[in-house]
Amino acid sequence: MGDKVEISTKNELMTAFKAVAGNKRKTEALLNVEDLSLSFTQYASGLRQTELKVISNLSLQAYKGEILAVVGSSGSGKSLLAHAILGILPSNAKLDGKIEYDGEELTQARKEEVRGNEIALIPQATTYLDPLMKISSQVIGCVERKNEGLMRKLQREVFQRYNLRPEVERMLPHELSGGMTRRVLVSTAVISSSELIIADEPTPGLDEKTLNETLSYFKGMADRGCAVILITHDIEAALKISHKIAVFYAGTVLEVANVEDFKNNGENLRHPYTRALWNALPQNRFQAIKGHQPMQDEVTDGCIFYERCSKKKALCSQGIPQLKQVNGGMVRCNNAA
Numbered sequence: 001m002g003d004k005v006e007i008s009t010k011n012e013l014m015t016a017f018k019a020v021a022g023n024k025r026k027t028e029a030l031l032n033v034e035d036l037s038l039s040f041t042q043y044a045s046g047l048r049q050t051e052l053k054v055i056s057n058l059s060l061q062a063y064k065g066e067i068l069a070v071v072g073s074s075g076s077g078k079s080l081l082a083h084a085i086l087g088i089l090p091s092n093a094k095l096d097g098k099i100e101y102d103g104e105e106l107t108q109a110r111k112e113e114v115r116g117n118e119i120a121l122i123p124q125a126t127t128y129l130d131p132l133m134k135i136s137s138q139v140i141g142c143v144e145r146k147n148e149g150l151m152r153k154l155q156r157e158v159f160q161r162y163n164l165r166p167e168v169e170r171m172l173p174h175e176l177s178g179g180m181t182r183r184v185l186v187s188t189a190v191i192s193s194s195e196l197i198i199a200d201e202p203t204p205g206l207d208e209k210t211l212n213e214t215l216s217y218f219k220g221m222a223d224r225g226c227a228v229i230l231i232t233h234d235i236e237a238a239l240k241i242s243h244k245i246a247v248f249y250a251g252t253v254l255e256v257a258n259v260e261d262f263k264n265n266g267e268n269l270r271h272p273y274t275r276a277l278w279n280a281l282p283q284n285r286f287q288a289i290k291g292h293q294p295m296q297d298e299v300t301d302g303c304i305f306y307e308r309c310s311k312k313k314a315l316c317s318q319g320i321p322q323l324k325q326v327n328g329g330m331v332r333c334n335n336a337a
């Protein structure tokens with residue numbers, strides 16, 4: 001193709017090409033979240049304020065060249081974590097704890113600086129696209145005029161790679177199918193040159209072929225050196241491509257397991273909830289466990305999983321278990337050793 005961009009030869013757009021040019025799996029944490037808590041201030045009757053705590057003591061890391069899947073029930077805080085990292089929480093949100101990106105604290109000002117550049121969000125809602133703006137302008141974003149031509153060429157190359165026909169760039173969002181919208185959002189992340197990609201539920205409603213295609217895009221991004229956080233309900237899909245799985249429950253991380261730990265009866269998994277998720281999969285014993293994830297007003301002082309746990313002991317109701325390192329993973333359970 002005459003207008004194909006030779007990615008490695010465009011010095012002025014080197015940063016824009018990092019996401020498609022990296023090639024190594026690296027070992028340093030690109031994102032470090034430590035002891036994060038998030039609450040919303042709400043107004044009850046009159047002027048009385050209440051605090052609704054939705055994330056507590058949450059810690060995790062994302063590494064270059066790796067896919068970290070984040071799994072867990074609906075309402076466990078997965079999207080809010082993404083929004084906290086990107087600095088797009090509503091104004092009544094109160095955030096405590098530490099978020100570091102590339103070794104530096106991610107302040108609100110820095111979040112605004114890196115959002116859409118170094119850190120990209122593939123949002124859970126496909127309504128994220130502006131309904132009145134042509135796809136191409138949304139994918140490319142705001143660029144200096146002198147770079148516009150090159151960015152457009154890059155966009156065309158990326159669209160071609162993701163099987164988006166040339167005319168898609170002139171369309172409006174309502175003209176796209178669900179699968180096309182996902183691919184447009186993935187393209188936006190690739191073109192943004194981001195080093196950290198956060199994909200929030202990118203696969204629901206996709207047929208098997210499109211699902212596998214979408215997963216392969218993320219794998220490709222990690223293979224090229226990006227850190228990818230894949231938020232999903234689909235554990236089976238996550239296991240196909242991820243290196244690590246963080247298990248969320250009621251606003252915190254109960255375990256970070258390596259993908260290899262998910263086998264047999266789950267005996268290598270460290271937390272009873274992770275084992276329950278594994279055993280509930282169709283190819284396993286399809287076993288559900290009784291009870292439900294606690295609502296914010298049901299949270300007690302002890303282990304958040306206490307009510308549903310068949311292994312609980314007296315100690316478990318007396319304070320939150322520490323997050324500790326066990327067998328190359330992380331777990332918050334008094335029984336794990």
Ligand SMILES: Nc1ncnc2c1ncn2[C@@H]1O[C@H](COP(=O)(O)OP(=O)(O)OP(=O)(O)O)[C@@H](O)[C@H]1O
Nearest residue numbers: 040052054073074075076077078079080081090124
């Ligand atoms: N603006 C808000 N004000 C108050 N509570 C909120 C707000 N946004 C989210 N929540 C609550 O915070 C909790 C976590 O929400 P979040 O959207 O992160 O869940 P999730 O894990 O992404 O769920 P899903 O899998 O359904 O997408 C939920 O109980 C939700 O109702």
Ligand code: SF4
Nearest residue numbers: 303309312316333334
């Ligand atoms: S800390 Fe206790 S209650 Fe919580 S998961 Fe572990 S064994 Fe069960």
Ligand SMILES: [Mg+2]
Nearest residue numbers: 078079080124
């Ligand atoms: Mg969500």
